[in-house]
Amino acid sequence: MKLHQVGMLALACAMVxxxxxxxxxxxxxxxxxxxxxxxxxxxxxxxxxxxGAYEDYLTLLNQxxxxxxxxxxxxxxxxxxxxxxxxxxxxxxxxxxxxxxxxAFTPSGTGGVYALIDRMTADKxxxxxxxxxxxxxxxxxxxxxxxxxxxxxxxxNTATIRxxxxxxxxxxxxxxxxxxxxxxxxxxxxxxxxxxxxxxxxYGFEVTTFxxxxxxxxxxxxxxxxxxxxxxxxxxxxxxxxxxxxxxEAARAGIARDxxxxxxxxxxxxxxxxxxxxxxxxxxxxxxxxGANYPVFEDIKKYVYAKGLGNVEENRIGSxxxxxxxxxxATITEAMRTAMKKFGNKPxxxxxxxxxxxxxxxxPERIKELGLEGLMPAISVTCAxxxxxxxxxxxxxxGEKWVMISDWIKPDxxxxxxxxxxxxAKYAQEKNITPRDCAKED
Amino acid sequence: MFYRDAGALKTSYAQDAALFPLxxxxxxxxxxxxxxxxxxxxxxxxxxxxxxxxxxxxxxxAAIGLNIVTGYAGQLSLGSxxxxxxxxxxxxxxxxxVPALPFPLSLALAGLIAGLxxxxxxxxxxxxxxxxxxxxxxxxxxxxxxxxxxVPWLLLDNHSGVVSxxxxxxxxxxxxxxxxxxxxxxxxxxxxxxxxxxxxxSELGRAWMAVRDHETAAELTGVDTVRAKLSxxxxxxxxxxxxxxxxxxxxxxxxxxEAFSLHRSFQIxxxxxxxxxxxxxxxxxxxxxxxxxxxxxxxxxxxxxxxIKPDVIANLELMIFGALIVGFLILEPHGLARLVSHAxxxxxxWPLRY
Numbered sequence: 001m002k003l004h005q006v007g008m009l010a011l012a013c014a015m016v017x018x019x020x021x022x023x024x025x026x027x028x029x030x031x032x033x034x035x036x037x038x039x040x041x042x043x044x045x046x047x048x049x050x051x052g053a054y055e056d057y058l059t060l061l062n063q064x065x066x067x068x069x070x071x072x073x074x075x076x077x078x079x080x081x082x083x084x085x086x087x088x089x090x091x092x093x094x095x096x097x098x099x100x101x102x103x104a105f106t107p108s109g110t111g112g113v114y115a116l117i118d119r120m121t122a123d124k125x126x127x128x129x130x131x132x133x134x135x136x137x138x139x140x141x142x143x144x145x146x147x148x149x150x151x152x153x154x155x156x157n158t159a160t161i162r163x164x165x166x167x168x169x170x171x172x173x174x175x176x177x178x179x180x181x182x183x184x185x186x187x188x189x190x191x192x193x194x195x196x197x198x199x200x201x202x203y204g205f206e207v208t209t210f211x212x213x214x215x216x217x218x219x220x221x222x223x224x225x226x227x228x229x230x231x232x233x234x235x236x237x238x239x240x241x242x243x244x245x246x247x248x249e250a251a252r253a254g255i256a257r258d259x260x261x262x263x264x265x266x267x268x269x270x271x272x273x274x275x276x277x278x279x280x281x282x283x284x285x286x287x288x289x290x291g292a293n294y295p296v297f298e299d300i301k302k303y304v305y306a307k308g309l310g311n312v313e314e315n316r317i318g319s320x321x322x323x324x325x326x327x328x329x330a331t332i333t334e335a336m337r338t339a340m341k342k343f344g345n346k347p348x349x350x351x352x353x354x355x356x357x358x359x360x361x362x363x364p365e366r367i368k369e370l371g372l373e374g375l376m377p378a379i380s381v382t383c384a385x386x387x388x389x390x391x392x393x394x395x396x397x398x399g400e401k402w403v404m405i406s407d408w409i410k411p412d413x414x415x416x417x418x419x420x421x422x423x424x425a426k427y428a429q430e431k432n433i434t435p436r437d438c439a440k441e442d
Numbered sequence: 443m444f445y446r447d448a449g450a451l452k453t454s455y456a457q458d459a460a461l462f463p464l465x466x467x468x469x470x471x472x473x474x475x476x477x478x479x480x481x482x483x484x485x486x487x488x489x490x491x492x493x494x495x496x497x498x499x500x501x502x503x504a505a506i507g508l509n510i511v512t513g514y515a516g517q518l519s520l521g522s523x524x525x526x527x528x529x530x531x532x533x534x535x536x537x538x539x540v541p542a543l544p545f546p547l548s549l550a551l552a553g554l555i556a557g558l559x560x561x562x563x564x565x566x567x568x569x570x571x572x573x574x575x576x577x578x579x580x581x582x583x584x585x586x587x588x589x590x591x592x593v594p595w596l597l598l599d600n601h602s603g604v605v606s607x608x609x610x611x612x613x614x615x616x617x618x619x620x621x622x623x624x625x626x627x628x629x630x631x632x633x634x635x636x637x638x639x640x641x642x643x644s645e646l647g648r649a650w651m652a653v654r655d656h657e658t659a660a661e662l663t664g665v666d667t668v669r670a671k672l673s674x675x676x677x678x679x680x681x682x683x684x685x686x687x688x689x690x691x692x693x694x695x696x697x698x699x700e701a702f703s704l705h706r707s708f709q710i711x712x713x714x715x716x717x718x719x720x721x722x723x724x725x726x727x728x729x730x731x732x733x734x735x736x737x738x739x740x741x742x743x744x745x746x747x748x749x750i751k752p753d754v755i756a757n758l759e760l761m762i763f764g765a766l767i768v769g770f771l772i773l774e775p776h777g778l779a780r781l782v783s784h785a786x787x788x789x790x791x792w793p794l795r796y
Contacts, residue, residue, distance in 0.1 A: 039756035048753065077752040079740060079759065084694055084701065085497060089737060092493040114604045114696040135602070185591055187603035187698060194601055213588070311752070431606065 031068070031336070031347045032098025033058055033075045036090045036108045038082040042215070043240055045270045046321055047082060047108055052312035053325025054106065056304050059311075060296075061333060063303040068336050069345040074098060080108055087112035088119070095123055100347040104128050104332050104357075110188050113137075113146070121145050125350035126357055128335075130327050131264055131287060135191060139424035140358065140386040141435035145350075147357050149331050150379055150390035151287045153263070154419065155411035157192045157235075159392035160261055160285055161199050162409055164233050175204035180231035182222065182238075182246065185211040188265075189237045196235075198415060216242025223249040234260040244275035251278035258283060258396070268320035272397045280399040285392050288327060288376050290402055292318030295371030296326060320402070327376055334370075335360045358383045358441070377408050383438035389413070445789045461639055479628055483621040492620035498733045499624075499631045500688045505713040505725035506638050507681025511560075512711070513719035514642055515674030516654025517567050521560075521579035522682050522710045524586035527702035529556040529683025530690040531596050534697050537608055538598055545610040545617070549630070549687050556683020557676040559586075564675025568668055571657070583704055590699045597697065604698040607691045623692040630688065634681060639722050641677065650674050651720070716770060718779025727778040731770075735763055 035055050038047030058073045067073050076097070078090035087107055095102050104126045107113045113133045120127050126145045127133070135154050137146035151159075164179075165171040181196060183189035193209065200207045208229060210222050216238060223246070226234060234255060238246050243266040250260060258281035262271075267284030275282075297317050305314050316322050332353075339348050339356025348356070360381045367373055379388030391408035428435055445466055452458045462468040483491060508522045533552035536543060543551070559582075566578040590596055597605055610617040610626075617626050641647050649670040652660035661667050690697045709732060717728020739762050743755040750758070774781050 037752075037756075039753050040760055052753075077756075079752075079756040084696070086736075088694060089493040089497075092489040093741075111604065111696070111698060111700055114606065114698065115694040117606060118695050186700065191602050427606070430608065 028099055029067075029071050029347065030074050030098060031071050031103050032094075032101065033073050033332075034090070034094035034097070034102045034105055035075050035077045036080050036087055036106060036112070037077050038080050038108055040079065041081045041083075043082045046240075046268075047080075048312055049268075049316055049319065049321025050325040050328065051077075051106070051108060053317075053322040054328040055311045055325075056300055057296075057326045057329030058333070059304050059309050060300050061329075063307065063309070064299060068333050069340050071336075071340075071345065071347055073333075080112070082109050084109065084111040084115040088115055091116055091119065095125055098347065100349045101125065102350060103336060103348055103353045104350065106328055106332075107133075110134065117143070117146065123350065124354065126354040128328060128332050128357070130324060130331065132188065136420050136423035136427065138385065138387040138420050139435075140383050141438055142424040142428045142433055143386065144436060145354055147381065147386045149381065149386070149388050150327070150377065151392060151411065152387055152416075152420075153188065153191050154195045154416045155387065155390070155413070156263060156285050156287070156392055157195050158199065158412035158416055159409045160235065160263075160394075161196075161203070162412065163285075163392075163394050163406060164261070165203075166406070166409075171203055177205040177232040178230065179205055179207045180226045180229055180234045181207055181209040182226060182234060182236045183209060183211055184216055184237055184239050184242055185213050186239075189239070192235075192237070195416065195419060198419065199412075202415070212238075212242060212246070214242070215240060217245055219246050219249045220252075223253040223255065226250075227253045227255055232259070236260050236262045236266060238262065238266045238271070241274075243271040244273075244279065247272070247275040247282055248278045251275075257281035261285065261394070267395060267402070269402070270321075277399065279397050282397045283394055283405070284397075284402075286320075286395050286402075286404075287390055287392055288323050289374055289393070289404060290318060290320050290323055290395075294318070294373070294375055296330075296375070297371075299371060300326075323375060326372075330370055330372060330376075331357075331360065331362070331379075334362060334366070357381055358386075360388070362388075383436070383441045445786075445792070447790070461636070475632060479625060479632075483625055488620045491624040494734065494737060496620075496624050496627055496693050497689075498729055499627045500685050500693060501710065501713065501733055502726045502729040503631045503634060503688065504682050504685035504710050505717065505729050506635060506722055507678045507685060508710050509714045509717075509719065509722065509725050510638065510642070510650070510681065511564075511674045511678035513714055513721065513724075514647060514654060515650035515671060515678075516657075517564070517671060517674060518573065518576040519579040519675075519678065520576050520704070520707050520711065521563065521582035521586070522678075523686075523702040523704065523706035524583040525556045525560050525679045525682035526686025526689060526706070527586055527590055527699060528559050528679070529553055529686035530697050530702065531590055532556065532683065533687035533691065534598070534605065534607065535596065537610070537691075544612045546612065549684055552687045553680040553684040556686070557678075557680035560679020560682070561672050561676040564672050567671050567675070580704075583707055587699050587703070604696050606696055610691055617692065627688055627692050630684065634684065635722055635726075638681070642722065646670070646673055654720075712767070714777075716767060716777055718777030721777070721779035723782065724777050724779030727782070731778065735766065739763065 035051050037051035038044060055075045058075045061067055062073055078094055080086040080090055091105055102125050106128050107116050110132050113129055126147060128147045128149060130149050133148035135152040137143035137148055138152055165174055196207050210226055212219055212222055236246060260282055262284035264285050264287060267286050272279035272282060304310050335353055335356035336348060338359050339352045343352045358381060362379050364378050377391040379390050381388040391410050393404055393408055394406040395402040396405045447464055450464055462471055504522060504526055508519060511517050511519050529552045532555040533548055536548040536551055563582040567575045617623055649665045652665045653667050653670045657667060713728035713732050714725060716731050718724025736759055739759045743750055
């Protein structure tokens with residue numbers, strides 16, 4: 001038997017022997033930026049777009065400004081394939097690189113966020129996720145290292161109900177209306193149930209949930225049930241190929257698409273193009289604008305793509321996923337700038353970046369300076385509020401492109417915040433965490 | 443020369459029945475376990491322990507489980523991830539709802555529950571044979587996934603579908619640090635692997651193999667095929683269940699059904715096909731191949747630095763991985779375990795050629 005085992009070890013060694021033994025020292029003015037990305041697997045369009053754009057933005061800062069306040073950014077990709085277990089491997093491989101370790105980590109995927117909570121909290125490295133992540137980690141007292149910035153699913157949901165209220169001509173008109181909640185049957189899909197129930201009680205509308213089994217390639221029966229229910233509005237939380245499939249079935253069942261409101265993970269060009277004419281009129285929420293005509297994208301073309309340093313196809317610049325990646329880059333580097341005001345213009349540790357994130361304020365003026373005007377809402381993050389008070393817009397597919405059909409709508413924070421705090425408090429109790437006292441934080 | 447069985451005289455039945463009859467094998471095995479259990483946790487970094495060796499050990503355990511039902515008893519199963527899920531969810535409920543239980547007992551009970559569920563689906567194999575059994579276990583995969591997402595009680599009434607696992611602890615000792623997790627997994631996996639090696643050469647194990655090789659002949663020679671099949675499913679379910687609980691509690695630290703999808707079932711099946719059907723050691727080899735190779739390829743590509751574009755590396759990993767699987771199966775259809783036994787046979791003759 002021993003040779004079996006020796007052979008196994010030898011094989012194991014042989015296979016991992018080429019692991020890089022590179023010197024990780026680098027010069028003192030470098031900041032290591034890990035980039036967990038998924039360029040392969042069923043969700044590759046999202047992964048390559050978001051995290052490729054994040055890397056493009058860091059490259060832009062290096063090329064145009066020489067980094068952040070003279071500190072050069074050193075991005076490094078790690079492929080996760082959207083699998084939480086691969087994500088853990090990437091995180092553990094990358095967290096200690098560079099002179100001060102990783103500045104921040106962007107777990108790609110909500111499953112990855114959950115899997116990394118204990119590890120990142122212990123290592124004091126902040127997690128930044130925009131448009132996804134654990135909703136109740138918006139309560140920074142319980143989750144000091146987790147930042148689901150700009151907006152979370154519950155906030156989005158209240159903004160959607162407000163949007164419906166606007167369309168109906170006032171929140172009081174919602175009384176007696178019927179809303180069908182068609183969701184992908186996984187964590188992020190089901191997460192809005194409690195907030196919807198709470199709003200149904202407050203505004204007097206009726207809500208029924210119709211789950212779709214992932215990956216959602218056969219949805220005919222579901223949409224026939226939806227038609228029988230005769231809803232006034234349909235909320236649709238599809239992901240990947242499930243979105244165009246659902247839209248086609250809705251068209252076949254004769255449900256008006258301009259009465260279907262998707263979440264922002266149904267709101268990319270890749271989500272609607274395959275559905276063809278069936279997608280026309282479809283509305284989704286969005287926490288940012290889209291389009292290539294923003295100064296930041298012109299700079300990216302000039303300083304990154306013209307030099308052959310780009311990470312994705314150039315024609316994706318300005319698309320939905322691309323914008324989200326740029327927003328990851330902008331918020332993280334702005335947080336580093338904020339932290340450098342306190343800790344000096346040098347590479348930062350994860351905990352210092354966490355401080356920067358908790359004091360991050362992106363005013364409309366600053367957003368304009370960054371070339372992002374109109375692309376993202378103003379945010380202000382605090383120790384207690386890790387969301388930053390973003391707002392939501394709604395966009396409609398006109399058959400060729402997304403058209404913004406609403407102004408920024410503020411979520412109902414008075415409803416959302418107590419529910420987030422209650423959920424975080426429950427987690428704190430289960431895990432024996434004493435919530436921080438934010439009044440005592442500097 | 444130094445590795446031979448000549449001169450190893452057996453003077454008692456116990457010696458004859460020993461798991462490793464050769465002194466060399468025995469000593470090497472003890473040395474390996476000591477190195478893995480004492481030296482490695484002291485020397486290896488948390489990265490190696492926590493994100494390479496730990497998943498390797500846990501998936502090896504799941505592969506042993508699948509090997510028992512598929513490699514030894516010949517019942518092709520596509521539900522191993524589902525039985526891992528049963529183990530994980532059962533362990534979560536036992537640990538969270540009955541905190542008085544010591545965690546080794548919770549894990550064992552979770553394994554038993556998974557074994558029971560597996561045996562239940564194994565009942566179908568009494569009426570159907572061959573590929574139809576695979577379809578029945580596929581049904582188990584879908585049914586259990588559906589059950590876990592539709593019965594909130596199983597997930598402690600959590601609405602988001604993901605739960606962070608509580609830290610395991612017993613007698614004031616907490617399995618929290620990465621070396622502690624690794625050593626705990628190693629003890630459990632080594633113990634269960636020895637148990638499996640003994641099981642497959644017991645009367646029960648021989649009955650499994652008889653059923654695999656020719657079911658009718660086995661029945662005619664007096665093998666209780668019902669007992670053999672059901673016990674194979676039950677034992678396999680137990681191993682997968684314990685592996686699922688370890689995966690959730692010691693490795694990813696969360697419980698969600700997406701960790702136990704059909705993708706995982708196939709991954710485990712590939713492990714035993716590449717490692718070697720009907721071999722406990724092959725389960726370890728196959729798990730090593732599947733877990734370590736992608737990491738090795740991406741790390742290896744990093745040596746070239748920015749010479750290769752990252753999007754090429756990401757896809758190159760899949761291509762090299764696929765090519766290696768095809769290559770290995772052409773060169774050695776019986777898996778890595780057979781390569782090792784060839785090497786062993788040559789070592790016996792060494793330095794002679796014949």
